[in-house]
Amino acid sequence: MSIKQLKLRKLIMNLKHPFTTSFGTIQEKEFFITEAIDVDGNHGFGESVAFSSPWYTEETVATNQHVMEDFLIPILQTNKMNHPDEVSKLFKPIKGNNMAKAALEGAVWDLYAKQKGISLAEALGGDKKQIDVGISIGIQSSVEALIEVISQSVEAGYKRIKLKIKPGWDLEVLQEVRSHFPDTLIMADANSAYTREDIDHLKKLDELHLMMIEQPLAHDDIVDHAKLQAVIHTPICLDESIHSLEDTRKAFELGSCKIINIKIGRVGGLTEAKKIHDFCLEHDIPVWCGGMLESGIGRAHNIALTTLPQFILPGDTAGSANYWEKDIIQPEVIAENGVIHVPDSPGIGYEINKDALDEFTEWVKVFKF
Ligand SMILES: O=C(O)CCC(=O)C1=CC=C[C@@H](O)[C@@H]1C(=O)O
Ligand SMILES: [Mg+2]
Structure with missing residues (x-):
């Protein structure tokens, strides 16, 4: 080539x-x-x-x-x-x-x-024609503002809601959210804001029936995550700690998580992302595709990757309009009722x-x- x-x-x-x-x-x-x-x-x-x-x-x-x-x-x-x-x-x-x-x-x-x-999805070996997506909502100025943004996202049909948490913006905020949205699929992402001193506090999150908690502990840890996973029911999802297939295998063997967020950039590209996917498929570990606030080009790569079979949980690939007044691809990525149709024209398809x-x-x- x-x-x-x-x-x-x-x-x-x-x-x-x-x-x-x-x-x-x-x-x-x-x-x-x-x-x-x-x-x-x-x-x-x-x-x-x-x-x-x-x-x-x-x-x-x-x-x-x-x-x-x-x-x-x-x-x-x-x-x-x-x-x-x-x-x-x-x-x-x-x-x-x-x-x-x-x-x-x-x-x-x-x-x-x-x-x-052929399409990038086909080149990777994916065959889904459409993918389910969720949305990632940042920390807001107040709980009321957060409830409003969640309402809009639920209304828009996103398949799950991811909320950012940190010490001081966690349990009480999530309890309030849960009382407004008793049946919504909700998960929390801490971006490594906690330490093992917080394990008793993090255990309290179990009452909220979250789909998962993403990267609660240090960005480079898989040992303390295993200790935490052993004492909480909420599945831990690793993001920052996973850079490769090897990291995935070690986290799996240690019991550091039950779910993996695959981000193409964090793992060094689509080839490694596919290897991680294949390992997770073999070992029955659900995966989903994370986002990095990408423009349409990165977003199109995420969509193609998500067509692989073990991407069984909705990812963070929301529509272009969630991020940008104007995207650099046409058509822009459209998520309707939490579904993105995978383009079938050659390459990224946009x-x-x-x-x-x-x-x-x-x-x-x-x-x-
Ligand atoms: O909508 C997206 O692209 C995902 C946004 C998102 O949750 C993240 C983007 C960038 C860094 C992190 O804060 C985070 C994540 O950890 O997944
Ligand atoms: Mg994350």
Whole structure:
């Protein structure tokens, strides 16, 4: 699959609403769109998902740029490939930096699917024609405001509601929410805001019948999560702690969680995401696809991944309009009654809205192969 040229494009897009988690608030999203172009004029697109600050994991927009430009793109320039699965093998000597790796690997996967004339979902081996999705709701200014946002999301038909929690915005808020929405599928994401000192407090969440609690303890922990899972009924879902198939196997063997959130960027790309999926399928561990406030391009990759069979729980891939006044793809991603129809045209299946792409672009660099 010969690549002739790679474009690295830096974008800034403003979120419709600020998104607040236990670690801070995001209003403006800076990220990269990668574009791999072949001799026949096919264009494959990928997206970097790191934030400007290292508060979700250690990667940032600046580290993504450094690692892509100085290490990963030169590897692609000097090696031939027959299949996108080879990208993660070529990148292996570079430690960590999974979001940088995934941003480039994603463009190669999209290019590959377009060269074959098949959808990215098909290239990955997925066969769902539609996927169920939920929504992730950030910390709000008051419980009343939160109840209002949940009401709108339930009304819109999202299949489950994910709420961000942190110490001081947890049990009482969730009790209030539960009393308003007794039958809604609700889960909570702590983004590693608690420690093992909080285990007795976290046990109290069991009374709320949450679908799961996501990453309650440290971002790099699987040992204390196992201790917590042994004493709470609510299933633990790991997000930040899982970077690879190996991490997944270890967490499974330790009993650190019952559910895995697969994010393409966090695990270094679609090839590793698929391996994690396959392990979870074999071991009966439910998975769902997490989100990183992506533009339409990253969102389209998430949709394609979610067509794999073990994605049995609704993910965080809400519609474009939940995040952006205008997205950089057309049509935009539409979630109707919590369902997204999977496009079947080649590659990611959405066209690029070139005017929007240019409008949000800060700069473009071209790398010749
Ligand atoms: O809607 C989305 O894209 C998901 C948003 C979301 O929940 C998250 C995005 C980014 C970092 C985290 O706060 C978080 C998560 O942990 O899943
Ligand atoms: Mg999370």
